[in-house]
Amino acid sequence: MTELSLARGTVDRDRALRLLQDYGVYGGVVVLLLFNFVFTPYFASAANFRTQAVQVAPVLIVALGMALAIGTEGVDLSVGSVMALSTSLLSLYLGYGPWIATLIAVFGGVVAGLASGALVAFVGVQPIVATLALMVAARGLALVLLPQLKDVHDPGLAALGSGDVLGVPYLVLIAAALALLVAFVVRRSTFGRQLLAIGDSRPAARLAGLPVRRVLVVVYVCSGALAAIAGVLATARLTASDPTSLGTLMELSAITAVVVGGTPLRGGRVRIGGTVAGAVLIQLLTTTLIKHDLPPSWTQIAQAVVIVGAVYAARERGKR
């Protein structure tokens, strides 16, 4: 299929598309920012930027894990459910103090990631199906543990959710730190290199003697842990645990952020900067539509168009 579709693309168009794909997302963010500065009242205020940044933080953290999974030519559909599982565990074990509860919640994410990673790496199940099973099961488990919405009263968590350092909310700082960490791991560590090599060509990586299975398991564990952290942060911000609706369609937003950011779905390349910009772009798009009184339905349609557009622009890639 690849050869058939590639034969049509010309070299010049390919280069233009590559530029568009690499830097289009930054351009999109700039255009939306300019549009809002001009046309949206009260947009250029510190309070508004804070709100936007706090809203984008959980999506961004989930998207980081998703970028790793997509970099190995996989995908992790279970992230939204893992967030729900994490919020359930958090409110269940809050009696032991916020730190232990957070650790248990993240541990839950690690176990979920371990399960999908083992299915992908050792059994050889396709990532979509493996994480689909986890998606259904983890959401169910979250609801079994905590059947309905529950308020979370904990001063530590409340501080995490709404506190700030020099005007920058904790949530944003944590998201930024995680983004830097993941970017460092992808670019500078052996693990990152191995991940990209596996995404490029799994058989070649295996023949080169890379620990393919171990790397794959670690990738899904990372994705699960990051999703769980996002779940904890979202709970802290909302000061409530809602396993029914927390994280629904999160996998979609995360995949969109990653894809719009220029990470190809065929693996072998991870763009963390683009992913951050992708998450910001989706957030800005939603805000723009909402602030101009367009109903949520239009937001969904717009997001759909953006996804298809980004994937369409990315499709010529792969000739290296």
Add this chain to the structure above:
Amino acid sequence: MTTDAGEATMPKEAPTAQAGDEPPGASRSERLSALAQQHGALVTLVLAMVVASLSFDTFLTGDNLENMALSSAFLAVVALGMTFVIVTGGIDLSVGSLFALGGVLAAWGSRYGTAVALLLPLVVCGLVGLLNGLLIARSGLAPFIVTLASMLGARGVLLVLTDEGSRTYLVDKGAFFTRLGQGSLLGVGVPVWITLALFVLGAVVLRRTRFGQYVYAVGGNEDAAALMGAPVVRTKVAVYTVSGLCAGLAGALNAAWLLSGVTILGSGMELEAISAVVIGGTLLTGGFGFISGSLVGVALLKVIQNVINQIGSLDSAYQQVVSGAFLAVVVIAQTWLGRRRRVL
């Protein structure tokens, strides 16, 4: 570009490997694993029903069975279309949204008569499926991302139609259209008959027509199919269109049954449909699968659901845990069986 991720060097099911047609020289263990793959779901279904009827007096009653059949019918129609898509090695995540959209369009259209109520959802959902197919087959985009986008888009259109979900269109009770959902024939609901008829039709199309052979060939190995002269693009566009049509029809029938177009339905239905197809023995890598298996898969999911409901003390959330675990077990078993067949 196809949904299957790694294992590029591993040969998939050979393009000619159709359901059950084993080469004459196949060894016994090879045939056994093929049998397990084909009929594993059916055996599990029978076992589950035996256990359920022994445990609950209310399970094997006419009312309960009829309810189960009726509520399975809509999912089964969606799973039918999904089977075609999955046999080509694709996936269609938009069916849940299209199901809901079909229901709302049917309910809205029912005031203009049965023909409109049926045709409108079919046309609209068929067009969305066609668009999916064109983007996937012609532009070479990954199926899961295209259909993910149309899942969002269709849900958005649905919300536009219903004033952001606040408005519910009712079906006029006297209309002929309601009989498609509420009527019964020989004591069995009309939707069940329609579903059975569609499955027979689907099975014949997949196993006995040229188009069906193309579907298997494309799923087995797309490049080989193209070299053989199979119309790859046309076949893929067709299967996504069929899937859209099935989802729209299921939504319309469901609206006729419920007497209204309910907007919140259908979320998560794509997962149920995919689970049913996979449980039924169809390989997600494409090139291998059966229509009848999907029906068994749907029935199995509904029996599990019914049993969990009957236990009563268990929260319905357990159903998701069980379904997810079950899906994982089936996929592991399939991968294992498939690998055995390849290695032997």
